[in-house]
Amino acid sequence: MTALSGHCLCGAVTIDATDHRGFLAACHCRMCQRWTGGIFVCVPVEADGVAVSGPVARYASSDFAERAFCSVCGSHLWFRMNEGDGHYAMMPGLFDPVQDLPLKSEIYHDRALSGLVLAGDHRRATRAEYEARNAHLEGDQP
Template identity: 50%
Template sequence: MTDTIEGRCLCGAVRITVRGLSQEISACHCEMCMRWGGGIQFGVDAPAGGTEVSGPVEVYRSSAIAERAWCGECGSALWLRDIGDGAPYELVPGLFPNAGGARLVREVYADRAPEGYALAGDHRRVSAADYARENPVVEETE
């Protein structure tokens, strides 16, 4: 965990300050994440109580259990977050200098990654079926 780190969207209209940003990045190849970001979706966890957000944030409820947010000015992706009070943020690592110092530790829906590229390195790779089994509220997508 880091102490306090500040991040921002592309235009700087949205500012995010986090106390306790995780040092672990997850990558996701599910259909929703691929459509949302145009490719792999990366996320780094931040505690709700340690996260302050200011600026023109727009939110879209992308499923029955989660929302996705972006800057209302430049469109930069900001987070994926489960619905509910106190739910942690899964922030886009690119908001922070050097991705907040976090490193890739997990790739979900790894078996659904496009054939044209692959993430290198030694990290946990989770299949769509295994992810759905570990997270029963998530519906497996084709």
């Protein structure tokens, strides 16, 4: 895929990434709803070739993942698992070139705010379906 270059709202944090996966993914779990205010949407970015500069604050939102944001303007930057391939689930709005990427997957879709139901034929999983496949999860209530 193509390289991405982007920045937070105030411009203090800049991110360059050499490789993204070419799609968007969404999550409606309660943790993501609290963090984003409604719905979490990301573009998965490979860990290799990611360069970040600026005042990044990291929050360990669970035993297995962190969420990062700009400590000046508060823009959300990424969600990242501690284990696995280490890829970043970056906030798409940081980058201009992701404008036309398709939505490929939606998890916790049974938790979606009723005004934020996503149309389309992308892959969907309910909370029960997703947690059955991911044994490290113990519910989505922060």
